Amino acid sequence: MYLHRVITTFELAIGSIGDSSSGASIKSYLAEFFATLLFVFAGVGSAIAYGKLTSDAALDPAGLVAIAIAHALALFVGVSMAANISGGHLNPAVTFGLAIGGNITVITGAVPTHGVADGMSGLQGVVFEIIITFALVYTVYATTADPKKGALGTIAPIAIGFIVGANILAAGPFSGGSFGPAAVNGDFSHS
Numbered sequence: 001m002y003l004h005r006v007i008t009t010f011e012l013a014i015g016s017i018g019d020s021s022s023g024a025s026i027k028s029y030l031a032e033f034f035a036t037l038l039f040v041f042a043g044v045g046s047a048i049a050y051g052k053l054t055s056d057a058a059l060d061p062a063g064l065v066a067i068a069i070a071h072a073l074a075l076f077v078g079v080s081m082a083a084n085i086s087g088g089h090l091n092p093a094v095t096f097g098l099a100i101g102g103n104i105t106v107i108t109g110a111v112p113t114h115g116v117a118d119g120m121s122g123l124q125g126v127v128f129e130i131i132i133t134f135a136l137v138y139t140v141y142a143t144t145a146d147p148k149k150g151a152l153g154t155i156a157p158i159a160i161g162f163i164v165g166a167n168i169l170a171a172g173p174f175s176g177g178s179f180g181p182a183a184v185n186g187d188f189s190h191s
Contacts, residue, residue: 036078
């Protein structure tokens with residue numbers, strides 16, 4: 001019985017080009033674009049600001065916390081802004097997970113490279129990224145993707161923002177928290 005439930009939760013829906021080019025879809029794409037733009041601006045901006053405000057090239061614990069908080073708050077705001085329009089994914093891993101779960105169609109979901117820290121292997125970086133990506137996608141599913149739960153209101157964007165902040169605190173110094181772009185670009189020069 002458990003295996004049947006697992007198999008039936010994989011509900012891949014392809015969709016159509018017409019669905020993905022409708023006015024509502026275009027509005028969703030724009031919402032995701034602007035919410036992601038603001039999230040990346042605040043997150044990357046916090047890291048750049050840290051570099052400008054300190055003469056030390058090494059990231060200290062206080063700087064890591066500040067950068068994690070900036071990301072958490074920016075993601076909370078971004079998800080909140082786009083949630084009612086597009087679902088507020090802001091992350092390709094979340095979009096991919098929702099497409100695999102049948103919450104969005106594959107066609108609708110088709111829309112700076114970092115390396116790992118010195119002394120870490122590429123495999124260790126991948127393990128970190130698998131864990132933090134799982135934590136993010138699981139948080140999204142646990143707080144937003146199940147229509148049987150009803151509306152969770154503001155708690156979902158807060159939880160999603162907090163898990164990203166926590167992931168940055170846990171993995172940021174090791175894998176940069178964005179090993180995925182390195183994999184896509186094939187640039188593992190720091191691994």
